Amino acid sequence: xxxxxRVIEFLGQxxxxxxxxxxxxxxxxxPTRVFEHVWYSLFAALAAVxxxxxxxxxxxxxxxxxxxxxxxxxxxxAIPSFGILVLAFALAGFGxxxxxxxxxxxxxxxxxxxxxxxxxxxxxxxxxxxEGMGMTGWxxxxxxxxxxxxxLVMAGIRTSVVQVVATTTLAASIAAGGLGRYIFDGFTxxxxxxxxAGAMLVAALALxxxxxxxxxxxxxxxxxxxxxxxxxxxxxxxxxGMGAG
Amino acid sequence: MTxxxxxxxxxxxWDWIARNGDEIWLRTQQHLVLTALSVLLGxxxxxxLALAAIRYPRLYGPLLGVGGVLFTIPSVALFPLxxxxxxxxxxxxxxxxxxxxxxxxxxxxTVEGLRSVPADIREAAxxxxxxxxxxxxxxxxxxxLPVIIAGLRIATVTTIGLVTITAVIGQGGYGQxxxxxxxxxxxxxxxxxxxxxxxxxVGADLLLLLVQRALxxxxxxxx
Numbered sequence: 001x002x003x004x005x006r007v008i009e010f011l012g013q014x015x016x017x018x019x020x021x022x023x024x025x026x027x028x029x030x031p032t033r034v035f036e037h038v039w040y041s042l043f044a045a046l047a048a049v050x051x052x053x054x055x056x057x058x059x060x061x062x063x064x065x066x067x068x069x070x071x072x073x074x075x076x077x078a079i080p081s082f083g084i085l086v087l088a089f090a091l092a093g094f095g096x097x098x099x100x101x102x103x104x105x106x107x108x109x110x111x112x113x114x115x116x117x118x119x120x121x122x123x124x125x126x127x128x129x130x131e132g133m134g135m136t137g138w139x140x141x142x143x144x145x146x147x148x149x150x151x152l153v154m155a156g157i158r159t160s161v162v163q164v165v166a167t168t169t170l171a172a173s174i175a176a177g178g179l180g181r182y183i184f185d186g187f188t189x190x191x192x193x194x195x196x197a198g199a200m201l202v203a204a205l206a207l208x209x210x211x212x213x214x215x216x217x218x219x220x221x222x223x224x225x226x227x228x229x230x231x232x233x234x235x236x237x238x239x240x241g242m243g244a245g
Numbered sequence: 246m247t248x249x250x251x252x253x254x255x256x257x258x259w260d261w262i263a264r265n266g267d268e269i270w271l272r273t274q275q276h277l278v279l280t281a282l283s284v285l286l287g288x289x290x291x292x293x294l295a296l297a298a299i300r301y302p303r304l305y306g307p308l309l310g311v312g313g314v315l316f317t318i319p320s321v322a323l324f325p326l327x328x329x330x331x332x333x334x335x336x337x338x339x340x341x342x343x344x345x346x347x348x349x350x351x352x353x354x355t356v357e358g359l360r361s362v363p364a365d366i367r368e369a370a371x372x373x374x375x376x377x378x379x380x381x382x383x384x385x386x387x388x389x390l391p392v393i394i395a396g397l398r399i400a401t402v403t404t405i406g407l408v409t410i411t412a413v414i415g416q417g418g419y420g421q422x423x424x425x426x427x428x429x430x431x432x433x434x435x436x437x438x439x440x441x442x443x444x445x446x447v448g449a450d451l452l453l454l455l456v457q458r459a460l461x462x463x464x465x466x467x468x
Binding site (some may be wrong): 082180203 | 318319321322323325329330333405409420427430435446461
């Protein structure tokens with residue numbers, strides 16, 4: 001049988017997998033797996049924003065500890081998230097806790113680094129004139145620095161969330177749920193159609209998240225700064241080695 | 246983080262490490278070979294693409310767009326997606342996916358690096374009678390080298406992290422320690438994998454930094 005026949009046969013198996021009603025219901029159905037994947041990622045991403053954003057903004061505002069804020073992102077790239085996940089499992093056992101810990105840790109660096117760099121990128125003259133107008137430190141942060149830093153802050157959040165959604169796929173490697181379940185179960189059962197179906201679902205969810213967040217980014221970034229947003233997003237993504245999942 | 250490190254250290258069974266030097270060396274070799282091959286392949290693909298993108302700037306946007314989409318897809322999903330063509334559990338699949346990620350990083354840095362060469366230097370080279378190719382290799386490329394090597398460092402460190410995932414498709418490397426660590430519920434193996442992976446990334450990064458310093462001595466004065 002030549003390659004073409006094999007590919008056509010495989011596409012048939014794939015179509016059969018997706019149209020099998022068994023794969024659309026119950027605890028191993030696509031809706032359940034999507035739901036698991038989304039909430040695993042969501043809580044970790046929210047925690048990463050809640051922890052990382054104040055740190056990055058504060059370090060940027062006070063300009064103390066800046067080197068740590070930048071290096072955390074470089075160092076973060078070297079840490080294998082798969083390993084951290086399995087280590088968290090060794091310490092915390094089955095369940096959501098190891099996933100939450102590992103995914104939050106994974107999501108932190110791009111948010112800290114980008115919000116720090118964003119605040120630091122505010123023109124010193126702009127900051128001085130804000131101070132000259134009598135603004136307090138808090139007012140300078142909330143009315144000048146944060147709006148100006150918004151393209152980078154949002155780019156960091158977007159990178160972080162997409163990375164978390166992507167890497168949550170590995171939760172299945174420590175016997176949890178989510179869309180990675182299909183990939184890992186397919187491997188052990190030598191069911192290629194299930195592996196590829198899972199991969200397609202994971203890819204679709206990651207791309208959808210990226211697209212949704214880019215819309216959100218456009219809505220949140222002040223109009224005058226929007227032309228920066230797209231290139232900032234790409235910088236954040238590559239700069240932090242996205243796809244590390 | 247610190248209590249975590251202390252706890253993790255307490256979990257390490259040092260005698261396992263002493264008894265399993267062979268396996269550690271095997272995983273290191275597998276990890277190194279996959280990393281080196283995909284970074285080299287990435288360079289080979291990205292360099293002509295970068296030249297094309299500079300010559301035909303219209304290509305650059307779409308190239309980055311496609312790259313951005315591929316970059317968003319997690320590697321653990323991209324491996325299987327190539328499966329119908331190159332087989333899911335093959336080294337070819339691993340190499341193609343890893344190379345895709347490195348190409349995007351290297352392409353961007355090579356283009357940015359070459360574009361950052363000041364126009365007056367380019368004009369001076371032309372006025373001195375450099376031909377196009379000679380000007381590229383003797384004038385523009387050396388000046389772009391710090392930015393290109395910065396991209397190479399990011400690509401290498403990123404790849405070392407990604408190679409841990411290739412264990413899932415049976416390609417060994419340090420990721421195999423994570424799989425074993427989970428299956429045998431044995432933290433030592435996992436910690437060994439993490440430490441070696443980080444050490445390899447930091448080591449490769451430093452090595453490339455030294456290479457850059459050696460190749461571009463003129464940047465040291467300003468740095």
